[in-house]
Amino acid sequence: MNKFLLSYAIFTMSTVVSYAQIKLNGSYIATKICYLNDEELPEDNALKYAYVKYTFSNSDQISWSGVYFDRGTPFPFVIDGKRLIVKSEAGYMINIMKIMESTAEKLVLVCSSENGSLEDPLAIKYTLYNEQFVQKNLPLSPDDVFSIKEKDTIYKSGQKIYAKFHGTSFRSYIYEKLLKRNIYAKSRQLLSTFIIEANGHPDSLKIIQGISPKFDAEYIKAFNSAKFKWEPAYHNNNAVRVWMNQDLKYSSLTPEQTLPSYSNSQKANTAYNNKNYELALYYYDKALDITPDEVDNLYRRGICKQRLGNLMGACADWTKTQLLGNKMANALLFKYCN
Secondary structure, three states, rough: OOHHHOOOOOOOOOOOOOOHHOOOEEEEEEEEEOOOOOOEOOOOOOOOOOOOEEEOOOOEEEEEEEOOOOOOOOEEEEEEEEEEHHHEOOOOOEEEEEEEEEOOOOOEEEOOOOOOOOOOOOOEEEEEHHHHHHHHHOOOHHHHHEEEEEOOEEEEOOOOOOOOOOOOHHHHHHHHHHHHOOOOOOOOOOEEEEEEEEOOEEEEEEEEEEEOOOHHHHHHHHHOOOOOOOOOOEEOOOOEEEEEEEEEEEOOHHHHHHHHHHHHHHHHHHHOOOOHHHHHHHEEEHHHHHOOOOOHHHHHHHHHHHHHOOOOHHHHHHHHHHHHOOOOHHHHHHOOOE
């Protein structure tokens, strides 16, 4: 999880509005996740270094995402006093969070502890800041730039600068388009790069690794159908060009193979939550034998290994999550594996 705001001086916030007047809109990024009593989460809590983004839209929908470029699936919500109540599409209650603070820049939410209490010292407190505020305060690094030609700079897609897709995610959109056209691949991967122009239109698509001429042609059609579904990236309040990439992975696993993997993952997670790391390691091994690229299992198996004294094995699992494009283990890699 990004900790950059923790070293900043306290930012002057607008006056907290009364709960009856709260209107939530836009995206908020968690800069600190801790217990309600402000104690730090333990290392074996996967939330400690997680990226968390809540997006509020249409005045009554909330989405959660663990990556910057994905909005997540929207769910209805209502605000009742200090409580933010999230519901399913059918109207069933999914979660209740307590609103501790709400301003234009900052949002503090509390999720209940394991016993269901929002007042328990072990309830989880999220300190979130408006995404635009977060992006403004993130330093621009050389890695954020793809190319510079005269006065034309193309940036790399990243948390600071990225183009937004109108929908849950561009990846989901492409998968659904190909599925509707009965296009599927077994155990293959398509890699592509493209640019979102300053006007928000996708351009310069390049397929780095294709699957087949037929599949690639259908992918191009699906890609082009999203021409008007993007918002451009912004830097210093100016629309800019941004370079992006996408990988589509297909697996040949049958349902008979997938079910044991899911079952072993559930058993592993139960043991993990009970701090029985030996048993959790056993079941994570079983699950990863079937689905070796499951990043959540790799992350938690690494913590199990670290708790059992196998730091080299832990670093190997965390490194693999990083190579798979997930940043959840970056802080642990920096702390334990340098």
